[in-house]
Amino acid sequence: MHILLAITGDPKAQRWIDAMQAALPDARFSVWDAAGPALDADYAVVWHPPAALFTRETGLRAVFNIGAGVDGLLSVPTLPAELPVIRLEDAGMSVQMAEYTLHALWEGARDFAAYRGLQASGEWKVLPVPRRDQWTVGVLGLGQVGRKVAEAVAGFGYPTAGWSRTPREIPDIETFSGQDGLPAFLARTKVLVNVLPLTPDTRDVLNASLFAQLPKGAHLINVGRGEHLVDDDLLAALDSGQLARATLDVFRTEPLPKDHAFWRHPAITVTPHTAARTLRAESVAQIVGKIRRLQAGESVGGQVERGRGY
Numbered sequence: 287m288h289i290l291l292a293i294t295g296d297p298k299a300q301r302w303i304d305a306m307q308a309a310l311p312d313a314r315f316s317v318w319d320a321a322g323p324a325l326d327a328d329y330a331v332v333w334h335p336p337a338a339l340f341t342r343e344t345g346l347r348a349v350f351n352i353g354a355g356v357d358g359l360l361s362v363p364t365l366p367a368e369l370p371v372i373r374l375e376d377a378g379m380s381v382q383m384a385e386y387t388l389h390a391l392w393e394g395a396r397d398f399a400a401y402r403g404l405q406a407s408g409e410w411k412v413l414p415v416p417r418r419d420q421w422t423v424g425v426l427g428l429g430q431v432g433r434k435v436a437e438a439v440a441g442f443g444y445p446t447a448g449w450s451r452t453p454r455e456i457p458d459i460e461t462f463s464g465q466d467g468l469p470a471f472l473a474r475t476k477v478l479v480n481v482l483p484l485t486p487d488t489r490d491v492l493n494a495s496l497f498a499q500l501p502k503g504a505h506l507i508n509v510g511r512g513e514h515l516v517d518d519d520l521l522a523a524l525d526s527g528q529l530a531r532a533t534l535d536v537f538r539t540e541p542l543p544k545d546h547a548f549w550r551h552p553a554i555t556v557t558p559h560t561a562a563r564t565l566r567a568e569s570v571a572q573i574v575g576k577i578r579r580l581q582a583g584e585s586v587g588g589q590v591e592r593g594r595g596y
């Protein structure tokens with residue numbers, strides 16, 4: 287068995303090989319070399335791979351994406367339509383996303399942002415007791431990551447709802463689905479958390495029309511993808527007071543260009559696509575387990591439905 291790694295942006299691909307080799311001692315491993323020959327690899331483990339990989343390696347049985355979102359991989363024009371695409375399922379990311387969301391939620395719900403402002407002016411002032419029941423949280427996307435985020439938030443007693451494509455039932459979470467369910471979901475949501483995958487249906491979903499359906503003064507936490515958000519619509523919604531705060535982890539162009547308005551906006555917090563990092567040990571364990579099952583002719587979870595884009 288030959289496994290090819292093409293992890294764009296990671297200069298230490300050898301660490302992935304070392305970890306996988308320990309679990310699959312009989313397998314051969316190679317790192318993608320644009321100038322190299324065809325290897326007749328069986329599996330590819332990738333992040334934003336070059337288009338040439340799929341024209342040169344025509345015997346692949348599956349491609350593993352070392353992230354939850356497959357938008358980058360599915361946009362590679364040479365990706366064969368029938369090649370199974372397998373993404374990471376949680377692999378330690380959901381709990382990180384829950385931490386990130388709670389931190390951003392508490393900026394408003396526990397007044398941390400306001401107290402920073404008071405500290406800056408040397409003011410000792412106790413703000414009114416926060417009302418948890420008024421901090422209604424709505425999570426767009428109830429998959430591996432969104433469900434965990436919603437459950438974590440609900441666990442702290444915030445009234446929590448979630449929105450998905452198909453109906454879902456989750457204890458302690460009010461659930462909504464489909465375009466028909468979106469207006470009622472938005473109308474009850476003060477803090478909107480986006481954990482959707484990027485697909486043709488979800489691109490630009492965070493736009494002026496959606497913001498207008500949230501209660502005035504709502505907060506946005508975007509940890510999905512930059513292309514979900516219409517940047518100018520967010521700036522306009524913050525300027526008008528329709529939105530009060532935004533915490534953004536993902537951007538249309540990454541790294542976020544130095545002259546982008548988001549960097550210096552007083553109501554925006556920017557983090558560099560770090561809400562939920564890919565953890566190598568967890569990811570390798572999951573991928574190796576799936577390779578073993580595929581080799582045994584068994585089915586595996588996390589297979590992307592190409593038609594729906596996630």
Ligand SMILES: NC(=O)c1ccc[n+]([C@@H]2O[C@H](COP(=O)([O-])OP(=O)(O)OC[C@H]3O[C@@H](n4cnc5c(N)ncnc54)[C@H](OP(=O)(O)O)[C@@H]3O)[C@@H](O)[C@H]2O)c1
Nearest residue numbers: 354355427428429430431432450451452482483487561562
């Ligand atoms: N910022 C970061 O560091 C980071 C890290 C990890 C992941 N992410 C992002 O998080 C995304 C979600 O990951 P995941 O593992 O939770 O994905 P997932 O398990 O595939 O879940 C996707 C969820 O979105 C819902 N959905 C998809 N299309 C929809 C639509 N058109 N309308 C309404 N709901 C829709 C799905 O509905 P159904 O339940 O009906 O299928 C499902 O609940 C990734 O794609 C990635 O973009 C970001």
